[in-house]
Amino acid sequence: MSGGTKVYKWLLGNFYNWLLFRNVNGITFVGSVKEKTVARNLYAQARARGKAAGIVRTNSQAMETFRTEVHVPPGSKVEFELHYQEMMQRKLGVYQHTLHLQPGRLVPLLQVDVYIFEPKGIKFVTASNTLGEHLSELTKITHTKEKAHIVFKPTLQQQRKCENCTESSVDGEFTVMYDVERESNAGELQVSDGHFVQFFAPSDLSPLSKNIVFVIDVSGSMWGLKMKQTVEAMKAILDDLSMDDYFSIIDFNHNVRCWNEDLVQASSIQANEAKKYIQSIKPNGGTNINEALLRAVQMLVRASNQGLTDPRSVSMIILVSDGDPTVGEIKLNTIQKNVKRVMTEEFSLYSLGIGFDVDFDFLERIAMDNRGIAQRINANHDAADQLKTFYSQVSSPLLRTISINFPENAVNNVTQNRFDKFFHGSELIVAGKLQPSDFTTLQSITTTEADIHGLDSVLSTHQHSFTGFARQMWAYITVNQLLAERSLASTANKKRRITQRIMALAVEHQFVTPFTAMLVEGHDQGLVERKLPEYSFMLCLFYLPHPFEFNVVENDPHFIIHLPKSNMDICFNIDSKPGHILNLISDPGTGVTINGQLVGSKKMKNNKIDTYFGTISIYSKTHGVQAVVGTNRIDLMEGRNNHSFSWGATAELVLNRMRVTIVKEAHVTVTVDGKISVMVLLHRVWKKHPIQVDFLGIYMSNANKYSTQVHGLIGQFAKEPEVKLYGVHEGADPKKKEATMEVKGNKLAVTRGWQKDYRRDKKRGSDVYCWFIHNSGKGFIDGSYTSYILPQLDSFLTSI
Secondary structure (H helix, E strand, O other), rough: EEEEEEEEEEEOOOEEEEEEEEEOOOOEEEEEEEEEHHHHHHHHHHHHHOEEEEEEEEEOOOEEEEEEEEEEEEEEEEEEEEEEEOOOOEOOOOOEEEEOOOOOOOOOOEEEEEEEOOOEOOOOOEEOOOOOOOHOOOOEEEEEEEEEEEEOOHHHHHHEEOOOOOOOOOOEEEEEEEEEEEOOOEEEEEOOEEEEEEOOOOOOOOOOOOOEEEEEEEEEEHHHHHHHHHHHHHHHHHHHOOOEEEEEEEEOOOOOOEOOOOOEEEEEEHHHHHHHHHHOOOOOOOHHHHHHHHHHHHHHHHHHHHOOOOEEEEEEEEEEOOOOOOOEEEEEEEHHHHHHHHOOEEEEEEEEEEEEOOOOHHHHHHOOOOOOEEEOOOOOOOHHHHHHHHHHHHHHHEEEEEEOOOOOOOOOOOOOEEEEEEEEOOOEEEEEEOOOOOOEOOOOOOOEEEEHHHHHHHHHOOOOOOOOOHHHHHHHHHHHHHHHHHHOOOOOOHHHHHHHHHHHHHHHHOOOOOEEEEEEEOOOOOOOOOOOOOOOOOOOOOOOOOOOOOEEEEOOOOEEEOOOOOOEEEEEOOOOOOOOEEEEEOOOOOOOEEEEEEEEOOOOOOOOOOOOEEEEEEEOOOOOEEEEOOOOEEEEEEOEEEEEEEEEOOOOEEEEOEEEEEEEOEEEEEEEOOOOOEEEEOOOOOOOOOOOEEEEEEEOOOOOOOOOOOOOOOHHHHHHEEEEEEEEEEOOOOOOOOOOOOOOOOEEEEEEEEEOOOOOOOOOOOOOOOEEEOOOEEOOOOOOHHHHOOOOOOOOOOOO
16 A cells, blocks of 8 residues: 555454564564554554554454554555454354455466364365356365365456456455364363463254244335345244244334234244235334333233243343334333343343344343343345344253353363353353463363363474463453443442453454544654564454545535545645535436535635535436435435335335345435445534534445446546646645646646545544645546536536
8 A cells, every 4th residue: 555544344253363564574562452432543643743642442342343544654565464353153053154255356376275273183075155156166265174275266268257358256245164073971071372262062952842922113214125035034933833832923113013912832834824924014103112022021921920931941032123212211220120120040142133223232232231242133035044043043042051160270261151142053151261270180060180281292392382372261261241231230349340350351452442542653764674473363364445435525614535546645625605405327328317506605704605415316217216415304306206214213124126225314325227336424403503404425436337428526537647747846835845737738726625424423524635725626637517407406517
């Protein structure tokens, strides 16, 4: 990467180890984890002084989604590598590792290597991908008893979408699955570096019967694809129930309804009746989560008191919801307390949150507080598969109330060793520290003994293993348990004490958590060199980050045009008047025009009225549909049929080849014919603000497929102009360099600056560095900006 600042989002494994810089001289520099506030301040200072620096942080309690920001001084060239470790969790009888391969372009050397080493032996290993048939046969697997090596290495030609295409077909997932050999006692005890890890996964057991109440959100926001996918999943789940199981269904919006007031045996007749009921539901109204959950608990309590359920059976509630409570009790803490008060020790609550509109932290807290877990379900076309997969993980309980114990005075700092349930295909893991002693073996109640020093000597001989894994795994499990404890802590003082413990462990073991961040920075003479630790991991993946590849209009209004061939971002403002309609995209070939109408600030600031986009129109003349997005509502028009939606609910619908997805109080995405997509971001300001008004931001991908006739303030750059930049020198503002740009036969004086990308952080945004064109883009856009003013929201450009 050359000079500039970039921000990336990563959905990776479960904990970070280090961020690497490698400069043009091949020297490697390694980041380190610090308390988040310390890391942020040091990064800001480094950037202000023009030093190379990078920071990795997360706000996710699950530590799976990370945000990376890197800054490189102009004229420098640096390669970045993110190294991470992931604790593999056994589900449905396999360990699964999925890599998201989306390079966005042809890559001269694209290679994935996965190395597996299991001292107990590998039972099987498979690899699959969703990259298309022509890439599915390229994976090579070599496999011995203890080791496996999986290689995926498509050539440049094999990556192409077609023989002469310049676009990459590599866009999907690459998945490796395997399991290990287990002895008859189903346990494995591994000791390394003064720590131990106990794995427990019995399989030769008969499933326990179960009692399930399905609690399904049928409020208005579930309308469309979400409900369709939920119904599809429920039909498959009901078919999976056995005659030994009992169940019922509660659906809720502003009201709460029960398919049957009592649990019924899961016969084929009852399952078919339940499926008919599910299919007849029409989502509408608000969300009364509190009453629905209390009714579900009452149903389980009544069945238990009446002796309807087997005392050895497992009772659970499965909640499916996509939004926050809006009816009845709406305080989340109160709902959590209400449910906790009536739940008994024998019941568990599992929460499934559909989409990103739901308060997932609340669903996670209420599940953990009641011996369950929560999972987010992406609201897309495979949501039904995600729901069915989750159910499969909890559908076969094998054991209840499990304890894994060790000899007294042999261990300390043991992680959770008492578990409420064990499900078929899963695994229980306990880790801890060894007490100093003369013993050479450690024994648990569930396994044979393990040599305290033997494993380290074995691991040290294998290139793709490391001897400190038990220590890291113990620390990782402990941090996760502390995060869960913190989320349930009843007082600020308890939260503070737990936070301090998390930060101390995370800094010691180099984990990026919600309270720590990873920083790498350089001195004024260059980056500080540190020796890379001499060990690697079972599974390593090196990603090179994607560049910023969107065209953006934000604020008053600032345009950011990305030029991929030049690897350059160009910015300009348009100084027009409130009420004017500006054309962004005019494409007679596809029949699509995208226009924005300006609104003005409440009063002048520095003798000037600021303008913002208050309305965005996406009109497809070919299909006769139009979406008009305002700051108060979203209007969809198809001939004489008009639909109006508020920003207060999430919804998705399709109108004659136009797909519209509304995310509550956040953004609207409109996609025409699967080829042209635009995201409109809602910016709310304080209602009593003396100057500012609510406004909209617009984001369009460079991947949009326009015709050769496309034009407009943004559309004209679908055919990228040749740009030359030279004479870079210090400007009047020492933070902003100046230069001369040649483009479209014009020589322009340009200034280095930055604008904001608000897609991931609507409050602060992230900086996009760009060369700024003055005078409303004169010389960079064709003609004058006044040529792009149109009479109506559905108008096309006529000429420039």
